[in-house]
Amino acid sequence: MVSTYVTSSLILRILLVYLMVSRIAFAHDANEASAYTVQEIAEGNFVHEGNFPPQSLENRGDIANIGFIVGEKCVAVIDVGSSLHVGSMLKAAIQRVTRLPICAVIITHVHPDHLLGLNAFTKDDSITVYGHHRLPKQIRTRSRFYLESLEQYLGAGNTADHAIDPSLVTPVNGLLSIDLGNRVIELKSWDYAHTDHDLSVTDIKTGTFWAGDIVFSEHVPILDSNIRQYNAVLEELQKLDVQHYVVGHGSLDRPWDVLISEQRRYFRVLLREVRAAIVNDISLMDAVNTVGWTERDRWHNFDMYHRRNVTTSYTDLEWED
Amino acid sequence: MNFVKRILTFIGASLLFCQLALATPFPEPDHSSIPEWIMIKQLMFGEREIRDGSDDILALYLNTKLDDSSTVPIMVNALMDQTEDKYIKTLYLVIDRNPIPTAGVFKFKPEAGRVKLETRLRFEKFSFIRAIVETNTGDLYMDQRWVQVAGGCSAPSGKNANDPSLGKMRFRMDDQIRLNEPNLVQFQIKHPNESTLASDLEPGYAARFIDKVAVEFNGKSIMSGDINFSLSDNPIFKFYFSPQAEGVLSVRAEDTHDTIFTDSVEIGTDKR
Structure with a gap:
């Protein structure tokens, strides 16, 4: 009798645990789906x-x-x-x-x-x-x-x-x-x-x-x-x-025109300063750390992508006639 | 209850672990115990000793913050002069974990005055880049840097291999050339220098990259290199040479499709 009680109690506890885990998982999914607006x-x-x-x-x-x-x-x-x-x-x-x-x-x-x-x-x-x-x-x-x-x-x-x-x-x-x-x-x-x-x-x-x-x-x-x-x-x-x-x-x-104007300003700075770096024989290694950095505070994720933009423009513009 | 707690702690910990793995830079491993390097070293240099050259023989420079694995500028500077008695004969650039680890083998002459090489490299995986020099006396010295960018070899160059300006060269040097002392000279070749990894996997299509460059001054070799697609597209080279007279600097490059590209520039003391 005692051992049956223990066994069923164990089964119950396992079931309980299973229910809790699956409810947590369910709640998580439901929250996430409704958070996806x-x-x-x-x-x-x-x-x-x-x-x-x-x-x-x-x-x-x-x-x-x-x-x-x-x-x-x-x-x-x-x-x-x-x-x-x-x-x-x-x-x-x-x-x-x-x-x-x-x-x-x-x-x-x-x-x-x-x-x-x-x-x-x-x-x-x-x-x-x-x-x-x-x-x-x-x-x-x-x-x-x-x-x-x-x-x-x-x-x-x-x-x-x-x-x-x-x-x-x-x-x-x-x-x-x-x-x-x-x-x-x-x-x-x-x-x-x-x-x-x-x-x-x-x-x-x-x-x-x-x-x-x-x-x-x-x-x-x-x-x-x-x-x-x-x-x-x-x-x-x-x-x-x-x-x-x-x-x-x-x-x-934000206004569409502002988006385009900001982006064109960024490219203008990039074009002007990359060309100047090439003319002044500033190597690509140095240019990525100097060119266009006045734009830094104006954009999200600047540090993550700007150097790459400098590299891409420098390696193109160095072939300009 | 404990069981649930343990599960949640485990999930939490594994989330945290992945996050850390992503958020923190991959720690720099010990450069001498890289399995790829141990094999490359054995194949290239056998049992020969490679000493640390960073104090007085050579220095390897590159940016620590890298964003473009297909275009990583590097610079190797000799810390010793080239003399008839002792000079750097060969410079090896090795990227341990690139498909072809030997990115370049460059030959220099005592007449160069001083050895310097600037170029741009591709990195396929996180890897050490090593600059190893061999002197005329057969001694080997190395400097190395840990690089954390990846995907550079398989990244498509985005340029058209049928570019009409394929093989076009650009030279660059000081306005005034000084005789009998080291002058910097740079040349660049328009070429996709594409890797087999980035190729389209179309049947019958062979990747095309430059495998040989040779630079002569008045018909005498001043620098040459065996290279491959570990160099970025439009390969660029900057180095010293010490002219004893005015003359003609000529470059010859050959790619894996057996196309030969040549160009030359006249060098005078008072021109340009």
Whole structure:
């Protein structure tokens, strides 16, 4: 009798423990999913505002502004976050907003914080993935390293389920219109801007411009391309009639014109001072620590990315005639 | 209850551990006990002794804050003059954990006056970079630095291998060349210098990088190097030479597609 009591008490305790653990786990997931909010910045245009990079365990890689546009027929997703985890949370957020199916996933560029959540969407055959015509090549050459980094960040573990199949991408060269049902969105491939394969999206109905990482807000611009051509793209963007916008990183409630002007000022400083360093025979080793540092207090994550921007511009401009 | 506590503590600790691993820099390991280096050292130098040269033979410089693993500027300065009796004959640049660890083997002449080499390197993984010099007397000396950037070899250069300016060279030197003393000269070659790792993995496609450079002055060798894709795209070289007269400085580079690039520049004492 005593031993039966002990046994059942043990079973009870194990059950209790199991229940507590699973409830904690459940509560954790529920909290996180509801914490993953989207805001409707223009009619039918929903954005999740990510944290500032870099990714960490606290933000779980949720570091980019990503979102979706809802038509009367279906939904277009714009960027999918840095992991399956982020991609799934975006997908759940879409399902909370609408019952319409997802028909398009648009990848603005190859960087992992915009790309690696793609497989949360690709199981569905009715979804078309759109990217710049140079995106598949970028996926082929970079994804091995991105997956290794993701592995490092997730800790040990297998990231094979994050591997992106470049042949999934329907390439966009120039302009492409997609009808989501009484709502046409326009995709545009840019030549050399933030990268050599940026794709922007415009929702014609509301005049909402999804810039990907071509434009930054508060976060120091990142140059993974050619500074002179990037600068020309910004000039072009300043002429657009933008009613609402989404940029890949930083606050979305500052005037569009201010964002572009700030970024052009940064590039002006970079161009002027890098050219001066080259003329004055200041080596690249020294230039990264001197050029453009007056801009330091004006941007988030300056120390993390500015030297790289100097390197990218210096190694290009040193070939100028 | 204890069980739950233990689970939560374990989860908490493992979270914390990952965070620390990410937030704190990877600690610099002991440079002499790196497994890759022990093997490379044996293959390149056998049982020969490599002494610490950082006091009086050579110094290796690079920035400690690095952001671009595909373009890491480095500088090696000899701390001794080149004389007929004692001079640096060879400079080896070794990156322990690169696909081809020997990034470059450079030959220098006693007439250089002093040895210096500035170039830019790619790093595929966290690694030591080592500068090892061999003197005419056969002695080996080393200086090394720990580098924490990765992915440089597999990063695509973003440049087109069919660039019409492929092989274009740029020279740079002081306005006034001084005879019989070390003058700095720099040349750079437009070339993707691409790595096999960054290549598109298309069947039949062979990566293209420069594997030989040779610099002559009035037909006499002043510097040469066996290199590979551990050097950044558009490879750059800056070094000393001591001209005894005016003349022509010429560069010849050869890549793995057997293309030869040549260019030359006239050097005078009162021109430019």
